[in-house]
Amino acid sequence: EPEVTQTPSHQVTQMGQEVILRCVPISNHLYFYWYRQILGQKVEFLVSFYNNEISEKSEIFDDQFSVERPDGSNFTLKIRSTKLEDSAMYFCASMPAVYHEQFFGPGTRLTVL
Amino acid sequence: AQKVTQAQTEISVVEKEDVTLDCVYETRDTTYYLFWYKQPPSGELVFLIRRNSFDEQNEISGRYSWNFQKSTSSFNFTITASQVVDSAVYFCALIVNRDDKIIFGKGTRLHILP
Numbered sequence: 001e002p003e004v005t006q007t008p009s010h011q012v013t014q015m016g017q018e019v020i021l022r023c024v025p026i027s028n029h030l031y032f033y034w035y036r037q038i039l040g041q042k043v044e045f046l047v048s049f050y051n052n053e054i055s056e057k058s059e060i061f062d063d064q065f066s067v068e069r070p071d072g073s074n075f076t077l078k079i080r081s082t083k084l085e086d087s088a089m090y091f092c093a094s095m096p097a098v099y100h101e102q103f104f105g106p107g108t109r110l111t112v113l
Numbered sequence: 114a115q116k117v118t119q120a121q122t123e124i125s126v127v128e129k130e131d132v133t134l135d136c137v138y139e140t141r142d143t144t145y146y147l148f149w150y151k152q153p154p155s156g157e158l159v160f161l162i163r164r165n166s167f168d169e170q171n172e173i174s175g176r177y178s179w180n181f182q183k184s185t186s187s188f189n190f191t192i193t194a195s196q197v198v199d200s201a202v203y204f205c206a207l208i209v210n211r212d213d214k215i216i217f218g219k220g221t222r223l224h225i226l227p
Contacts, residue, residue, distance in 0.1 A: 033213075033215075041219070042204070042217045042218065043215075043217040048214055056213075056214060058214075089156060091158060103160070104157065104158040105157075106157045107157060107158075
């Protein structure tokens, strides 16, 4: 059964460093998402991506964040200069068509020291 | 504005008991979708169910059942004969028609005690 994959499973970085979180969505899906879950809190929407551009972003998704789909298979989230409060689990999701189920990856736990 | 409220932060029941997780949602849209996701200790999000706003039929899947009532804006989830493996955080969630981002509730942490 096809699934969304994410790498790495855990990333530790120093404050101020750039990180790139990688996701491989399910191959025939058209809509892509990043969500964030700070430890013990609810899952929050960051950004949605369709047709090679951002379709919506939340207030959390400021200028330090960017997304890219560089090669038609990977979908990346870049944080340019990490802050302590960026420590969280980051989930990638993909969806085949509008209003269908979003399939979530296993998450990347980001720890900023 | 859209909102999902899960008033129960944490519930503990003894194995084999039935347990209901409450979910109340807010939206002015007439077309929307409701979801339940399970997050076990390993951290991944496991899809359980999706309902659209026009389908108020209750659904049963094995030991799981869902009660959707538009009159009270609720979408409650019942686990019958709970098992220790049901221990997890359960999230209720909402997508409205003109949008595609999932709005999650804060989750209910369910402990099933042996």
